[in-house]
Amino acid sequence: MTQDDRRRQLVGIGLRMLVERPIQELSVDEVAREAGISRGLLFHYFPNKTAFHDAVVAAAARRVVRNTAPDEGLAPAEAVAQFVARYYGQVDRRRDSYLALVFGSGAVGLGGEHVEGLRLAMAERILAVLDLDGDALPVAHGWTAYVEDRALRWSAVPEGERSRTLEEEVAHCVRALEALLAVR
Template sequence: MTTGVRRRMGVEERRQQLIGVALDLFSNRSPDDVSIDEIAAAAGISRPLVYHYFPGKLSLYEAALRRAADDLAGRFVEPREGPPGARLLRVMGRFFAFVDDHGPGFSALMRGGPAVGSSTTNALVDSVRQAAYEQVLFQLDVTEPSARLELVVRSWISLAESTALIWLDGRRIPRAELELQLVHDFAALAAVSAAYDEGMATLLREVLASEPPDGPFAELLERLATLAP
């Protein structure tokens, strides 16, 4: 039997609750459109109490963004087991699941929002990009990337961001198709670079050698073959 007495939260517990509430609200609407009053109401506390834990919406937004950034960076972590194409496809599935769940917040961050331009926000976004970059290199078993490989991987990460933003504006292409297309995009970028650099060519041969006939990279080769005259 419950007594109906509400348990008093500790300082850190309350902070984490507010971050979670704010993240939920920012995930469904642009942070610009969410007020402190709404955050307080959703958390079941007063507006002044929110300010007791956070100086203002910007600091709360940055805290929520930090949690989201950690979550997004974790989506790129994948065991180095099995064919590279299948691994990258699983990563893209988790990446788009995040984008799907946090659409308005993701869009506000990349296109402009209350904390965009702050050093904290820029550092968090860069940390996610760096985590993605390092994870791709890990999947390729490369510790010292060449200049061309770095260009390929960082360009592909930017392409994934842009693709996600465009997709959010109407979701006119099935999500699964874009996940596969981005895997193909990575292979295509690597192939173009391999045409100019023997080191990239060697790396690409190694990747394709471990690709099964029904893998994403093999499928791309089949699709491209149909375009040849």
């Protein structure tokens, strides 16, 4: 394995563990064991535990961006709707891991860097899809926080007890973006 392959393998194991527990409970020993290497060798690839956690959280943020990409070739409004639906699905399927990613990343620093990277990537995607210029970035960026907040509250209620369907939430979020852009 090259150094990059090994780093990717270790981060991948960390990512799988992050589905089950918050980042601060991610054990470097377990990760090394699963990779079949010693704890010492892991620290050859990452200078310390914080650096490893940081790489896992960054990868988790990139995964959310990747998993929520709309299909190519959709009309702009459809692409926004598909992004929102996929984003809700992601938060719903991996709520604990998402919470740890957003609100728990302070465990690996002052906090906010990875969330900022995540929101910026999603906001830039929205600008590209809607062919908007940078003036609209604060609105698109803030709107991702709005959608996140709604998705977290919506997914906190067990399926079957939710007062709104996914389709209603998606339709609202699409209208919300239009409404926010109109008062830019």
